[in-house]
Amino acid sequence: MALIEVESLVKRFGGLMAVNDVSFVIDAREIVSMIGPNGAGKTTAFNCVTGLYPITSGAVRFDGHSITGQPPHRITRLGIARTFQNIRLFSFMTALDNVMVGAHWWMSARVWDSVVKSPRARADEKRVEARARDLLEQLGLTRYAGSYARELPYGLQRRLEIARALATQPRVLLLDEPAAGLNPQEKKELMALISRLRDEGLTIFLIEHDMRVVMEISDRIVVLDHGVKITEGKPAEVRSNPQVIEAYLGQGAAERMVDA
Amino acid sequence: MPSLSLGRLLTWERVDPTARRPRGAGTSTFWIFSIGSATLLFMGWLLPWFVRPTSSGIGFSPMDVVSSAPTGIGTFLVYLLGIGLLVMVLSPFAELFYRARKRAVPARIDQVRVLIAVFGLVCTVVVFLLTRVIQEEQLFGPIDTFTITDSAVWLTMVGYILAATAYGLRGWVIRRPTTAFAAIALPVGILLPLMFHQAPVFILWAAGSLGIYTLLALGLNVVVGFAGLLDLGYAAFFAIGAYTCGSLASPKHSIHLPLWVLIFLGAAVASMFGAVLGAPTLRLRGDYLAIVTLGFGEIIPDLATNNVGKLTGGPDGISSIDQPIVHLPFATINFGINKEWYYWSVLLVVIIVIVLLRNLEHSRVGRAWVALREDEVAAAATGINTTSTKLLAFAIGASVSGLAGAFYGSIVTIVSPDDFSFSVSVSILSIIVLGGIGNITGVIVGSFVLTFVIFWMLQYLNEWSATLGQTINVPSLGNIDYSQYTYMIYGVALILMMLLRPGGLIPSRARQIELTSGGEEESLAAVQGIA
Numbered sequence: 087m088a089l090i091e092v093e094s095l096v097k098r099f100g101g102l103m104a105v106n107d108v109s110f111v112i113d114a115r116e117i118v119s120m121i122g123p124n125g126a127g128k129t130t131a132f133n134c135v136t137g138l139y140p141i142t143s144g145a146v147r148f149d150g151h152s153i154t155g156q157p158p159h160r161i162t163r164l165g166i167a168r169t170f171q172n173i174r175l176f177s178f179m180t181a182l183d184n185v186m187v188g189a190h191w192w193m194s195a196r197v198w199d200s201v202v203k204s205p206r207a208r209a210d211e212k213r214v215e216a217r218a219r220d221l222l223e224q225l226g227l228t229r230y231a232g233s234y235a236r237e238l239p240y241g242l243q244r245r246l247e248i249a250r251a252l253a254t255q256p257r258v259l260l261l262d263e264p265a266a267g268l269n270p271q272e273k274k275e276l277m278a279l280i281s282r283l284r285d286e287g288l289t290i291f292l293i294e295h296d297m298r299v300v301m302e303i304s305d306r307i308v309v310l311d312h313g314v315k316i317t318e319g320k321p322a323e324v325r326s327n328p329q330v331i332e333a334y335l336g337q338g339a340a341e342r343m344v345d346a
Numbered sequence: 347m348p349s350l351s352l353g354r355l356l357t358w359e360r361v362d363p364t365a366r367r368p369r370g371a372g373t374s375t376f377w378i379f380s381i382g383s384a385t386l387l388f389m390g391w392l393l394p395w396f397v398r399p400t401s402s403g404i405g406f407s408p409m410d411v412v413s414s415a416p417t418g419i420g421t422f423l424v425y426l427l428g429i430g431l432l433v434m435v436l437s438p439f440a441e442l443f444y445r446a447r448k449r450a451v452p453a454r455i456d457q458v459r460v461l462i463a464v465f466g467l468v469c470t471v472v473v474f475l476l477t478r479v480i481q482e483e484q485l486f487g488p489i490d491t492f493t494i495t496d497s498a499v500w501l502t503m504v505g506y507i508l509a510a511t512a513y514g515l516r517g518w519v520i521r522r523p524t525t526a527f528a529a530i531a532l533p534v535g536i537l538l539p540l541m542f543h544q545a546p547v548f549i550l551w552a553a554g555s556l557g558i559y560t561l562l563a564l565g566l567n568v569v570v571g572f573a574g575l576l577d578l579g580y581a582a583f584f585a586i587g588a589y590t591c592g593s594l595a596s597p598k599h600s601i602h603l604p605l606w607v608l609i610f611l612g613a614a615v616a617s618m619f620g621a622v623l624g625a626p627t628l629r630l631r632g633d634y635l636a637i638v639t640l641g642f643g644e645i646i647p648d649l650a651t652n653n654v655g656k657l658t659g660g661p662d663g664i665s666s667i668d669q670p671i672v673h674l675p676f677a678t679i680n681f682g683i684n685k686e687w688y689y690w691s692v693l694l695v696v697i698i699v700i701v702l703l704r705n706l707e708h709s710r711v712g713r714a715w716v717a718l719r720e721d722e723v724a725a726a727a728t729g730i731n732t733t734s735t736k737l738l739a740f741a742i743g744a745s746v747s748g749l750a751g752a753f754y755g756s757i758v759t760i761v762s763p764d765d766f767s768f769s770v771s772v773s774i775l776s777i778i779v780l781g782g783i784g785n786i787t788g789v790i791v792g793s794f795v796l797t798f799v800i801f802w803m804l805q806y807l808n809e810w811s812a813t814l815g816q817t818i819n820v821p822s823l824g825n826i827d828y829s830q831y832t833y834m835i836y837g838v839a840l841i842l843m844m845l846l847r848p849g850g851l852i853p854s855r856a857r858q859i860e861l862t863s864g865g866e867e868e869s870l871a872a873v874q875g876i877a
Contacts, residue, residue, distance in 0.1 A: 136727060138873055158870070162729040174724035176717050186710075187717045191729035193710045197738065200709030201702050207709060214710075254729045 088150075089114045089258060089289050090135065090166075095144035097130050097313075104130040106313040107144075112258070117280065117290045119300045121324075122310035123333055128293045129171055131310070132262055136168050137161040149257075163191050167256035169247040171263045171293070177236035181227055181246050184235050185218040188253025221249045225279070241272045248279070259283065261292040265299045277303050301325065309333065374782075374852040375523035378791055379512035379530070380434075386505030387431040387466075423469045427502055430462040434509055456513055463510035470503040500541035504534055523852075527787055535693055539686035548802075549686050554757045555801035557692030558750045560793040563777040564699055564786065565746030570775070571784035571854075572712060573739035574719025576636040579623075579643020580774055583744040585766035586619050587612035587751020589650060592664035592761045593657060605670045605681075609695070609752040616748025617741040624740035628733055629871035631722070643771050647763040663762025667755050681756070688757050695753070699746055700786060706742070707786070715739055722870045732870055769833075773800065776836055780843055782850030791851050799835060804828050 090112040097105040105127040112118045120128050133139040135146055137158040145154050153161050162168075167188075176184050193214055199207035222228050225245045230238055235246060244264060251259055261280075265273050273296065280290055280303055294300045300307060300321070307324045309317045311333040317324060324330055437459055444451045511530060512519060519526040542548040562584060569577045590612040594603045603611070623642045627635050653660035669682035681687050706712050714735045717725040726732050755761045773796065781792020807828040815823030843850065 133873075138723065138727065138870075140874060157731075158726040159729050159731045162727060168727055170724065170727075174721050174727075176720035176724065178720055179713070179716055183713055183716075187713050187725070187730070188728050190710050190714050190717075191731075195710060197711060200706055200711045203705040203709070211709070250728060 087114050088112070089148065090291065091145075091147040092131070092135065093145045093147070095131065095134055095146065096142045097127070097134050097139055098142045103313050105134065105310075108310065108313070108315045109144075110308050110315065110318060112289060112291055114257075114289050115284060115287060116305045117284055117292070117303055118306045118308060119304040120291070120293050120308045120310060121295070121297075121300055125312075126310040126333075127313040128310055129262055130313075132168065132260055132293060135161075136166060136260060159191070162254055162256075165255070165257035166260060167251035167254045167258070168260035169244070169251055169262055169264060171266070173240075173243050173247055175235035175243055175247055175250070178234055180232050181222060181235055181238065181249075182215070182218055182231040184246060185221055185249050185253045186214055188250040189214045189217060192255060218249075218253060221252055225249045241268050244268065244276075245279075252283075256288065258289040258291060261290065261294075263293055263295060265294055265296045273299055375527055375787070376512055376516060376519045378851065379508050379519060379526070383505045383508035383512060384431065384434060386501050386508065387427070387434070388505075423473050427466050427469055427506075430466045431505075433462055434459060434513075456516070459513040460510065463506050463513060466506040467503065467510060470506060474500070474503065500537075504541075524787060531790075532697075536690075539689055543686075546685055549689050550757075551797075551802050553685060553689035553692050554754065555797045556794060557689065557696060558754050558757075559774065559777060559797045560696050560790055561692070561699060561750035561753075562747055562774045563781070563789045563793045564696075564703060565743045565750070566774050567743075567778050567784065567786065567789045568703065568706075568715075568746070569739050569743035571778060571789070572707060572719070573715040573736065575627075575736065575739060576632065577639045577740075577743070578636045578768075578771055578775070579639040579641065579646075580743070580747060581766045581768070581770035582623075582643045582646035583616040583620060583747035584751045584754070584770065585646050585650065585761075585763075586616045586744075587748030588755040588761040588765070589658060589664065589751075590615045590748065591752035591755035592659075592667050595668040595756065596664055596666055598659060598664045599657075602668055605668070605752065605756050608756070609749050612748040612752030613745040614748070616751065617745035620740040620742075620744025621737050623744075624737040628736055640768075643768060647766045650763040650766075658763075661763060663760060663765075664755075665760040667759045667761070669756055669759060682759075685757075688753075692753055695749065699749070700790075703746075704786060711735075711738065723873050726870050772836070776840060778850075780839060780850060782852040782854055785850070785852055785854035788850050788852035788854070795851070796839075799839075800832060804832060804835075 088111045092111070093109050095105055095108045096103070108127075108131060110118075120131065122128050130139065134141045137153070137156050137160070141154060145152055147153065148161070148164055148166060151164075153164060153166075156164075176187060179187070193210050195204070195207040195210040198204075199210070219228070219231065222231055225248065227238075227242060227246055227249060230242060230246075235243065238246060244267075248259075248261070248264070264280075265276055268276060277299060280292075284290055304321055306319065307321055308315060309324060309327075309330050316329045316333060317327050319327070437455055440455060441451050508530060511526065515526070538552055539549050542552075562580070565583075566577060566580045569575050569580070591605070591608045593599055594601045594611065595605065595608055596602075623639065627638045630638060650658040650663070651661050658664065669680070671681065672679040672687075679687050681691075714725070714730050717728065717730055718732060718735055718739075722732055725735075754765075758765075777792040777796045778789050779792075780796055781790065782788025808824070808826070811826060811828070812824030815821050847853070
């Protein structure tokens with residue numbers, strides 16, 4: 087069943103076609119990777135799906151309903167959470183608070199409850215804190231709960247961002263280069279985490295440059311180059327596709343590899 | 347190599363930014379305590395000779411101190427207290443001396459200080475009790491009849507209590523700064539009118555300047571400190587509150603609503619305007635937002651000057667605003683005569699506002715504000731409605747200001763456009779920068795310091811300097827008009843602040859770390875390409 091449908095997505099910045107007529111579908115409980123050389127328009131496509139960029143033309147549907155033109159917070163509330171390529175944590179909030187911000191939208195205390203610290207607000211706060219601590223524990227961040235996000239080592243910041251995204255109770259998780267800057271051990275843990283999340287019912291859509299990670303965990307791969315989707319398919323198909331090799335290594339290399 | 351300077355003195359116990367849990371707020375409170383106690387002791391020690399209810403407040407003649415012979419037991423005790431005070435004030439320098447030589451500070455310093463503090467406390471209590479039983483002449487020797495003595499004793503007492511707490515319970519003060527602060531500030535705040543019952547102008551200052559500006563600063567702190575939205579036109583909401591009160595409780599429109607209704611009305615009207623101002627600025631951030639709010643701050647007093655709809659009385663404003671008269675079964679309280687009731691009302695409101703704002707700060711709303719301040723794009727992508735969160739900050743900030751405005755109108759009984767000029771916005775902003783952006787305790791300390799300097803010291807500096815000039819035979823000292831140096835004082839204070847303690851007197855925990863590295867700012871609208 088198609089959870090996210092992107093149809094003829096076009097995003098233009100002035101004269102630059104960042105994303106040009108890209109269509110793809112992501113099914114529920116699938117792990118789909120988007121790859122492509124630098125500047126191919128992957129992050130732009132991400133931003134269009136999550137509402138950070140208004141799209142020039144085309145349509146994005148989530149669970150059968152159009153989310154085109156919706157503000158980012160509403161898209162998140164519908165069930166699409168994301169992380170950022172250049173980690174965007176709330177640096178001067180504790181790790182725990184960062185995760186609790188993720189729970190902000192589904193907390194039940196109204197403003198007035200918060201002002202007078204009503205029993206409802208207290209119960210709400212307690213419940214969400216327990217949930218946030220649970221998430222921190224699952225991601226191995228328990229002992230950093232009270233530290234400022236910016237005090238965490240890089241690899242843990244990536245994980246904290248995932249924890250925050252998970253706190254929004256998403257159905258789809260969009261990860262923008264989650265393995266960037268991680269060491270081999272951390273990458274292994276990341277892949278295990280992604281598989282586990284999928285097993286728990288999440289759909290994962292990620293941008294990644296590390297081919298080992300992409301090939302190992304993806305069910306399907308979408309390849310962009312210069313804003314255009316050049317191919318899409320299972321890892322094995324994509325790996326041997328001459329167009330993909332050409333996009334990454336240049337025309338000559340592609341011909342030699344096909345000959346060989 | 348640490349040198350012996352005021353800067354070092356104020357900062358030597360500064361936080362190590364790499365520490366897991368910075369102790370900065372606690373040590374700041376400790377320093378506020380010890381510096382505050384020294385100031386109070388100093389004031390209290392000299393007060394018998396310089397607060398005179400007959401002059402408009404304070405006259406200072408240091409020669410009296412020297413020439414008055416220690417004829418009474420009171421004077422003798424006061425001299426003893428003075429010596430104790432000197433030792434206290436100088437003791438941090440002794441500590442610095444040891445630290446500069448990288449030697450352990452002897453525990454005896456603390457013991458001596460605690461001893462002095464306790465002794466001083468006992469002395470002041472004795473003097474205070476003596477003032478009740480014997481004549482002040484016997485106690486202090488020949489001093490003129492208009493001299494206030496018991497305010498002085500009160501002040502000294504508070505000073506010694508502060509010092510005893512700071513040095514005797516140092517661990518507690520540093521561990522629980524907020525509790526320690528409240529434990530001292532609350533009783534002193536409540537008892538203030540009793541301490542200064544002979545100086546009603548001081549109580550008027552405490553209600554009309556300190557109280558009102560504390561409210562204003564607390565409100566602006568929500569917008570600037572919590573949500574990170576720079577607002578340079580905050581006085582506009584103050585004006586709206588004050589004019590609401592003026593219009594609905596004066597002969598102007600022949601409406602006479604009670605103040606207790608008006609403070610809520612003022613808050614409601616101001617918060618509505620807060621949302622109105624907020625709406626067009628939603629896409630702006632930083633400098634651009636500041637400019638728009640600046641414009642709003644100019645428009646509101648201008649509308650009042652132009653007497654829009656014949657509502658505001660033009661440049662003259664609205665006068666003869668009602669002052670509440672409360673009939674109780676056993677007494678009638680006329681706020682116009684017994685100004686201390688204004689003080690207590692404002693104090694009560696300040697306390698309530700502090701409690702409510704602290705609740706908000708530590709709730710989902712407070713978290714959303716901080717998230718918005720830290721990274722608007724990430725906040726939106728995490729499900730926070732940036733529009734409503736910003737508007738809420740503007741509305742709540744404005745409502746506190748409207749509350750303050752209603753009180754202000756009633757206290758001063760006349761509101762005119764001049765009272766809400768840009769300089770008021772600047773003062774409020776200076777208070778929170780000086781005190782510590784985003785930290786409620788810091789904001790309170792900041793408003794105390796700044797309103798004391800601007801609205802009390804500068805008022806009487808002329809007089810003090812004139813008497814000083816007479817005493818030391820330099821009459822030209824009486825001709826200096828200090829009031830024109832208000833902005834110079836702001837400027838110097840802010841520059842010193844930024845150099846010595848860039849996070850404010852009591853910085854928030856986040857600010858302390860932030861100062862070690864810059865933050866990034868990017869508006870959601872800019873990312874979306876629509877701003």
